[in-house]
Amino acid sequence: MAAERSDAARNRQAILRATEELLTRQGPEHVSLDSVAARAGVGKGTVFRRFGSRTGLFQELLAERAVRIRAAIDDGPPPLGPGAPPRDRLLGFLDELAVLAAGNIALIAAHEQACATDKHQDPTYQRWHGHVAGLVREIRPDADADFLAHLLLASFDGTLVRHVTDHGGVDRLRAAVRDLAGTLVPVPAGRDRAG
Amino acid sequence: MAAERSDAARNRQAILRATEELLTRQGPEHVSLDSVAARAGVGKGTVFRRFGSRTGLFQELLAERAVRIRAAIDDGPPPLGPGAPPRDRLLGFLDELAVLAAGNIALIAAHEQACATDKHQDPTYQRWHGHVAGLVREIRPDADADFLAHLLLASFDGTLVRHVTDHGGVDRLRAAVRDLAGTLVPVPAGRDRAG
């Protein structure tokens, strides 16, 4: 795993930026790898050599956007980072994801489309799922944490996010997710959130 | 809207059966319209004339599989049909969907893939969503019923269903969905389901 050659690194960046740009400019369905290559000013072969496939490209782009959250969870301050009560960590994490998703709808949609068959194989998704499932399991050992984690993450499905934020903005999504997770995961002791 | 010509009706059936067959025989991704046409013994044009598009074909196939549930909800006996308490109707409906989904994984997956961009436009999905959202709204007027309904239906995402039923069978899915909906939707008065 020697370091990338300088031209290779430059091209990788060019491709990523070009993809971002095209994603925000037009619907995610209309971003073909030809157009990405053209906009990045590289050959199509270069795109595939760097990212392996359409799927790989969007996976890497998502990973890049999610790196901040990842760091915050692994060793950031509470409530996201280790140390806080599991329920707080869960709600905090999902709130971060809501913001991320709302701000990257096109990317999310493209990512889903590209990963269609093997959605659960994506490293970023797996990390998210592992984190959520772990927290859920901690709080509700009786529940099907694996399933619930997948379901909670389904809140950030591209179509759904677009639909929700179109009528109510980011805050509607955040509120809905908070309510959802808050209801699914009991408060350790005491009162629940009254509407 | 005169009745279909007899050869047209025959071909429609042939196409639907061929699609079913290919879906169960191989992965949903590998069912191309060429192969459907070939297996049905008709020309490709016929497939498109009947169903408009790949999306239309899978939508119609799903509608056909769901017609039983639809009838049960519109004017069947409780708890699915009108008359039962909303919570019972909701849990009953979701349980039916769980069984349907588990028994038609390939179709569900193909349908999702085909409807990728406009998942929420599918008539069957809209009907399901409307039903669920209505019931949720009835029980929890304070909640974001629209969002919750989409999320509850996300339990039947193809990838998820396959994953869950692969490790635990239909019953795991049914139990998980029952627990999920049961938790999200409060019991009118009294105790909740322990363990």
Added chain:
DNA sequence: AGAGAAGCGGACCGATGGTCCGGTTGTCCA
């Protein structure tokens, strides 16, 4: 039986993801 509409099939098209290889460029050592 005959006429006209409805339907048929498969050649054809454009787009797209993915591959390949002859030529180019960066890197590293002398």
Added chain:
DNA sequence: TGGACAACCGGACCATCGGTCCGCTTCTCT
């Protein structure tokens, strides 16, 4: 500084797939 080698580049090329089109066939109705 120069040269040799590996890594990399680009874009022509390929296969597949959803979707269209139109000349020919078949059903239906009188």
